Amino acid sequence: xxxxxxxxxxxxxxxxxxxxxxxxxxxxxxxxxxxxxxxxxxxxxxxxxxxxxxxxxxxxxxxxxxxxxxxxxxxxxxxxxxxxxxxxxxxxxxxxxxxxxxxxxxxxxxxxxxxxxxxxxxxxxxxxxxxxxxxxxxxxxxxxxxxxxxxxxxxxxxxxxxxxxxxxxxxxxxxxxxxxxxxxxxxxxxxxxxxxxxxxxxxxxxxxxxxxxxxxxxxxxxxxxxxxxxxxxxxxxxxxxxxxx
Ligand code: PGA
Numbered sequence: 001x002x003x004x005x006x007x008x009x010x011x012x013x014x015x016x017x018x019x020x021x022x023x024x025x026x027x028x029x030x031x032x033x034x035x036x037x038x039x040x041x042x043x044x045x046x047x048x049x050x051x052x053x054x055x056x057x058x059x060x061x062x063x064x065x066x067x068x069x070x071x072x073x074x075x076x077x078x079x080x081x082x083x084x085x086x087x088x089x090x091x092x093x094x095x096x097x098x099x100x101x102x103x104x105x106x107x108x109x110x111x112x113x114x115x116x117x118x119x120x121x122x123x124x125x126x127x128x129x130x131x132x133x134x135x136x137x138x139x140x141x142x143x144x145x146x147x148x149x150x151x152x153x154x155x156x157x158x159x160x161x162x163x164x165x166x167x168x169x170x171x172x173x174x175x176x177x178x179x180x181x182x183x184x185x186x187x188x189x190x191x192x193x194x195x196x197x198x199x200x201x202x203x204x205x206x207x208x209x210x211x212x213x214x215x216x217x218x219x220x221x222x223x224x225x226x227x228x229x230x231x232x233x234x235x236x237x238x239x240x241x242x243x244x245x
């Protein structure tokens with residue numbers, strides 16, 4: 001893992017967007033894995049600006065979403081599909097047919113999950129995956145205890161994640177309990193990973209996944225074995241690391 005520590009969230013977001021930009025310039029039909037949540041929003045804003053002001057071209061980019069809430073339709077304002085549209089997709093020239101999402105209304109999530117993995121393989125695999133990290137060390141919605149060899153699957157949110165995500169829903173009770181998420185193994189197979197973490201509330205999870213042991217209790221720890229992972233932190237998120245980076 002290569003670890004970079006930036007002073008602020010703004011610097012972190014700009015650095016992340018630069019890495020995505022360079023990847024698209026090197027491979028215009030990049031297969032890009034998108035992450036939801038508050039952390040990548042600054043990066044998406046910067047990518048939208050790069051498209052508008054610098055002509056960064058997304059016309060051949062293919063994207064896959066990391067996860068989606070079960071029982072929310074694409075049009076639901078709390079669905080991740082809606083999130084990505086608002087934060088990135090509506091602001092760039094990506095083609096609709098190149099956007100892939102788990103369907104929150106699917107009848108058979110298990111069958112759908114296997115199909116989703118197949119679709120990723122058929123696209124040639126994900127070239128670059130953006131990731132955040134949960135306070136419990138989760139990647140995607142791979143909560144503590146998820147087997148590290150799990151692929152895309154139906155997952156149950158922990159209470160802590162429900163509480164963390166209640167800010168998007170207004171009330172804890174409104175947060176769906178289940179999601180379809182890409183699994184740790186699916187993430188491990190991505191060619192290049194770009195994980196972002198910002199804020200003191202992520203400092204414990206960051207220290208554990210970088211410096212602790214590799215364990216299903218911290219699913220992000222699987223990245224210690226990944227051959228090409230970049231981690232960008234702000235100073236607050238890096239504050240509990242013991243090593244020098
Ligand atoms: P956040 O979520 O970016 O909203 O903090 C990250 C995550 O849960 O993976």
